[in-house]
Amino acid sequence: MINAKYLPLAATVTVFVALFLVGGMMYRNFLSTLVLGHILADNAFVIIAAIGATFVILSGGIDLSIGSMIGFVGVCMAVLDQAGWHPLASAALLLCFGILFGAMQGYLIDFCEIQPFIVTLAGLFLLRGACFMVSLDSVPIRHEFVQTFATTRIPLPGRGFLTSSAIVMLLSLAVAIFIAHFTRFGTNIYAIGGDKESARLMGVPIRRTTVMIYGLGGFYSALAGVIYALYTSSGYPLAGSTTELSAIAAVVLGGTLLTGGVGLVAGTVFGGMILGLISTLIIFHGSLNSAWIMISSGMLLFGFIVLHRFLVGSFDLRGSS
Amino acid sequence: MMAEQTEPRPVAMRPRMKLHRAVWPLLALAAILIVSGIVSPGFYNIRIVEGRLFGNLIDIVYRATPTALVALGMAVVIGTKGIDLSVGSTIAITGAVIAWRIQMGDPHLVVLMMALGAATLCGIWNGFLVAGLGIQPIIATLILMVSGRGIGLLINLLYGGTNPSFESALLQGLSTGHLMSIPTRLFLAAAIFLALWLIIRRTALGLFIESVGGNAAAANLAGVNARLITFVAYVLCALCAGWAGVIMTADTHTSDPVSVAMYIELDAILAVVIGGGSLAGGRIHLGMTVIGALVIQALTTSILISGLPPEYNLVVKAVVVLFVLLLQSDNARRAITSPFRGRAR
Amino acid sequence: MPAEPAAVPRIAMRAIRKAFPGVLALDGVDLALRPGEVHALLGENGAGKSTLIKILTGAVRRDSGEMWLDGQPIDPGSTGEAQAAGISTVFQEVNLIPTMSVTKNMALERAAGRFGMISWRKAREQARAKLARLGVDIDIERPLGSFSVAVQQLVAIARALEDNTRVLVLDEPTASLDAKETTALFSIMRELKARGIAVVFITHFLEQVYEVGDRITVLRNGRLVGTAAASDVSRPDLVSMMIGRELGEVERAFSEKDAMAAGPVRLSARGLGRKRVLEPFDLILRQGEVVGLAGLLGSGRTETAKMLFGAISADAGELTVMGTPTRNAAPRQSLRAGIAFCPEDRKAEGLVAELSVRENIMLSIQSKQGWLKRIPRRRQDELAREMIAALGIATPDAEKPVGQLSGGNQQKVVLARALASNPSVLLLDEPTRGIDVGAHAEIIKLIRKLCKDGLALLVASSELDELVAATDRVAVLRDRAKIGEISGEQITRDNIVRMIAGDDGRAD
Structure with missing residues (x-):
């Protein structure tokens, strides 16, 4: 008997492979590691942010502050670069900030018993506003490390290669899988998302775990911001707007239930790749408008949400309300 | 005729409770206006230029109108314990439909009807997902939120999409025109507010929505058709967003689905929360929601006028949200009143 | 282990008191558990069983009273602390995480591991070993929710049992098990007993109490009714401890009953039922008559009332209201047909707490x-205003949010809503649940008055005296089936108790 847990993931991978094959049939040279490598490189920051969002969503919450965090980290990187900081040093500082900011949001959510939606909405405003306070214009990052970052790559079989963004993304995926599946903390996340009251009765420390979940989410958003800044070698106060939407969409497409408790981090990566693949396909087509990127993402989202609804109903994974 | 003031009429019948609820948002509004008056002299000046009123106070009301309209619809949906993230997309679609049909040469009144019809369709879609399929509101409306702006772009493409700008005496008259020195959109907004208030408070719909939002199981046992009521709420919300879309699109003379009404869903939700609405549902405060929208706009305008860089706007807004949230939270209040007993359950 | 079980009880709870807003849940309750016994805890809804258990297991803090574990005073502040002290619980609705695998459920906050890591190899071994002790052999990698409730129950027990467990609380463990599964669970309980563990067994199935229980404690309305060895209490005695009041004849509170001829039939059900919910039953409600529904918790009282109202749809039988056959597919159709219903659980199903008294009354x-x-x-x-006056609802004004009223007044508001809809048939499920004595009498009086005014009433109640005092006819339920009906002079506490307990006394 197939484990119901893997059905959504199977659906995600199937959709990804199918889209990839469709691309291969329509365009020569599409089925290559080169294209794959580019998709990975272009979407690395979204996928990293989505990995963080996966944890938050698995716990039954939501994080809207992702996009603003990416923008804020970017402008700070750029401004610190002008002040003579090494990008790695400013990255370390900003990752710590990300963790702290996320943890603070988690604390407010649990302590004040306010919906995550609202707390992270305030976070969205706060960080985006802070972006503008740091800088109103796009600021270039000129440190030679950016050059090193851009040129470091691991060749893949075929003509393709993994860029450093993609490498960081895969590393953070590995870390995320470890956290989700091999630590007590990871198990607690699933428990809280599955049934918060039961988890409380089973002895899960709700507050500490919630703070850690959002801290982790903040870390991944900040990391996404660092990667985005290095990738574009600049900081722009509007950078990352609505990335939180793409991240949430990637999580859902990756087979994680927005109601929490069910899902796999690895699925999110495929979800993010599907989004990247769609835009690549549509850009390849040339005559299609970017409108189709949004519409097809929405349609896929609809399909997956209905599929989840159906799965939840048929497997009785959660009691109906 | 006089300019409609957005007084909290619907709650005026419950004197004791109204006082309690209305005090904080009104105080906030007053505080913002007073501080602005001190910081920037001449803040309250209102003069007539070329037959229309000018001044900061007018400006606040004028600019708050679209957000207030969206927030009114949002208040209804939140009353059912739901949320609608797709209002921005609805506005984008409305705008695209307007530009498209005007290019096609339809009579402008018909165009207006079609635009509102498109918005209604958006509401029907959301209502179907939430009430019909039973999908969580935040997830269900995310679908249209993600794809709606794309649909708008697609509609632009129907006529080439190169020049989505248009001229329309009727629509621009509704949006940026003025009547007896007063902006027409205020009359329009007042009329919509009145219509919505009549639907909510002069029929039993408001009671039903509040009962569904407060306790859906009890409402069902008391004979309320909870699904139908929820469905209607999403349609009403989309219709309000549609009107906001008409005003915003006519204001800019162009359909810009990608960036029109960005983050308006967040502002609208914020307006509802500032107006004392709880996301847990169960109450609709139409009047207070309008006050909430005014608070947000007054804040924005005041920051602009005061000479502070406009980028402070978002930060201040965030601080206001956090402050309101902390005030609403029992735990936080307890922690403030007795710092050593802050342990939550 | 203490040698003299009676000398040092495993658990002693004395004068435990706990109040929640508006309700006094426990009022000076004592409980003593001996090592190596199965102690049955009985009582109707709202008797205080759950609260007592939650206090014992640290999920809720008591207001006052004392607790000892093997002679040591304890005050667990969380389920974790209680667990560490050796008190384990399996709560009512299983309360594990259905979306997680069995292994994960077993390992949650239990698995050993360094630096916050979990070794799944070890966790799986532990899980298998723990399940094997209970004789359970399942695929532990599947989500818990994909197993039957019986298996979930066993997993919960396996998880609760640690090496140091001294007390195991099972809250309604057999509620959704079939006979075979129940027998298996009982043999496990006996085994645990043999290991010296004190097992608290909460149930509403009387046979099961006698089958596996050593001693019995009965609670009623937050008070202790008594504790006795199972062999010393007869079934009728037990039933009357649970739902009867103190001994002594109850006077039927009305005399005009005989003078009143039962009016025309308002509602009649023939063979109405639903698989796994309620056996098909016949029931007739007449104008000017109060029909009672008697039975223990879980006997199908609520289900019967809800089915007549259309809140639970029937899959068999016919329902006729005012002479017209109807299919009450939804409550709003029943309301239009002239039926009104007051649910048992005011908070969850009755009131919209945020709305005012007036709005709640107007809803139907x-x-x-x-x-x-x-x-x-x-x-x-x-x-x-009329309703507030007629039912004597104590509220400063009609605009007060109903959530701020006391329990009795909230109940009256639910009743007022039903009456405002001007029904000809009124179904009341536990109309006096959780309200004080004074309000209790008032509501009984009200029921009689409504009946005299020409309503057809159905009263489902766990209070025998209430049924004896207020009804003209009583339908008795046991194990989700109607087992008989008695009327007039036959309605005495003894008769009802005998029927529920299953001693002869079956009337037709």
């Missing part, structure tokens, strides 16, 4: 009229 009559024809505000105020 308004939904009967449809949303377009709003009842004018003046008429609403009038009706609310």
Whole structure:
């Protein structure tokens, strides 16, 4: 008997492979590691942010502050670069900030018993506003490390290669899988998302775990911001707007239930790749408008949400309300 | 005729409770206006230029109108314990439909009807997902939120999409025109507010929505058709967003689905929360929601006028949200009143 | 282990008191558990069983009273602390995480591991070993929710049992098990008993109490009724401890009953039922007559009332209201047909706490009229005032949010809503649940008055005296089936108790 847990993931991978094959049939040279490598490189920051969002969503919450965090980290990187900081040093500082900011949001959510939606909405405003306070214009990052970052790559079989963004993304995926599946903390996340009251009765420390979940989410958003800044070698106060939407969409497409408790981090990566693949396909087509990127993402989202609804109903994974 | 003031009429019948609820948002509004008056002299000046009123106070009301309209619809949906993230997309679609049909040469009144019809369709879609399929509101409306702006772009493409700008005496008259020195959109907004208030408070719909939002199981046992009521709420919300879309699109003379009404869903939700609405549902405060929208706009305008860089706007807004949230939270209040007993359950 | 079980009880709880807003859940309750016994804890809804258990297991803090574990005073502040002290619980609705695998459920906050890591190899071994001790052999990688409730129950027990477990609390473990599964669970309970563990067994199945229980404690309305060895209490005695009041004849509170001829049939059900919910039953409600529904918790009282109202749809039988066959597919159709219903659980199903007294009262009559024809505000105020006066609802004004009223007054508001819809049939499920004595008598009086005014009433109740005092006819339920009906002079506490307990006494 197939484990119901893997059905959504199977659906995600199937959709990804199918889209990839469709691309291969329509365009020569599409089925290559080169294209794959580019998709990975272009979407690395979204996928990293989505990995963080996966944890938050698995716990039954939501994080809207992702996009603003990416923008804020970017402008700070750029401004610190002008002040003579090494990008790695400013990255370390900003990752710590990300963790702290996320943890603070988690604390407010649990302590004040306010919906995550609202707390992270305030976070969205706060960080985006802070972006503008740091800088109103796009600021270039000129440190030679950016050059090193851009040129470091691991060749893949075929003509393709993994860029450093993609490498960081895969590393953070590995870390995320470890956290989700091999630590007590990871198990607690699933428990809280599955049934918060039961988890409380089973002895899960709700507050500490919630703070850690959002801290982790903040870390991944900040990391996404660092990667985005290095990738574009600049900081722009509007950078990352609505990335939180793409991240949430990637999580859902990756087979994680927005109601929490069910899902796999690895699925999110495929979800993010599907989004990247769609835009690549549509850009390849040339005559299609970017409108189709949004519409097809929405349609896929609809399909997956209905599929989840159906799965939840048929497997009785959660009691109906 | 006089300019409609957005007084909290619907709650005026419950004197004791109204006082309690209305005090904080009104105080906030007053505080913002007073501080602005001190910081920037001449803040309250209102003069007539070329037959229309000018001044900061007018400006606040004028600019708050679209957000207030969206927030009114949002208040209804939140009353059912739901949320609608797709209002921005609805506005984008409305705008695209307007530009498209005007290019096609339809009579402008018909165009207006079609635009509102498109918005209604958006509401029907959301209502179907939430009430019909039973999908969580935040997830269900995310679908249209993600794809709606794309649909708008697609509609632009129907006529080439190169020049989505248009001229329309009727629509621009509704949006940026003025009547007896007063902006027409205020009359329009007042009329919509009145219509919505009549639907909510002069029929039993408001009671039903509040009962569904407060306790859906009890409402069902008391004979309320909870699904139908929820469905209607999403349609009403989309219709309000549609009107906001008409005003915003006519204001800019162009359909810009990608960036029109960005983050308006967040502002609208914020307006509802500032107006004392709880996301847990169960109450609709139409009047207070309008006050909430005014608070947000007054804040924005005041920051602009005061000479502070406009980028402070978002930060201040965030601080206001956090402050309101902390005030609403029992735990936080307890922690403030007795710092050593802050342990939550 | 203490050698003399009686000398040092495993658990002693003395004079435990706990109040929740508006309810006194426990009022000076004592409980003593001996090592190596199965102690059955009995009582109807709202008797205080759950609260007592939650205090014992640290999920809720007591207001006052004392607790000892093997002679040591304890005060667990969380389930974790209680667990560490050796008190384990399996709560009512299983309370594990259905979306997680069995292994993960077993390992949650239990698995050993360094630096916060979990070794799944070890966790799986532990899980298998723990399940094997209970004789359970399942695929532990599957989500818990994909197993039957019986298996979930066993997993919960396996998880709760640690090496140091001294007390195991099982809250309604057999509620959704079939006979075979129950037998298996009992053999496990006996084994645990043999290991010296004190097992607290909460149930509403009397046979099971006698089958596996050593001693019995009965609670009623937050008070201790008594503790006794199972062999010393007869079934009728037990039933009357649970739902009867103190001994002594109860006077039927009315005499005009005989003078009143039962009116025309208002509602009749023939073979109405639903698989796995309620066996098909016949029931007739007449104008000017109060019919009682008697039975223990879980016997199908609520289900019967809800099915007549259309809140639970029937899959068999016919329902006729006022002479017209109806299919009550939804409550709003029943309301239009002239049936009104007051649910047992006021908070979850009765009231919209945020809305005012007036709005709550208006809800049913308004939904009967449809949303377009709003009842004018003046008429609403009038009706609310009438109802507040007629039912004696103690509220400063009709605009107070109903959530702020006391329990009895909330109940009256639910009743007022039903009456405002002007029904000809009124179904009341536990109309006096959780309200004080004074209000209790008032509501009984009210029921009689409504009956005299020409309503057909159905009263489902766990209070025998209430049924004896207020009804003209009583339908008795056991194990989700109607087992008989008695009327007139036959309605005595003894008769009902005998029927519920299953001693002869079956009337037809």
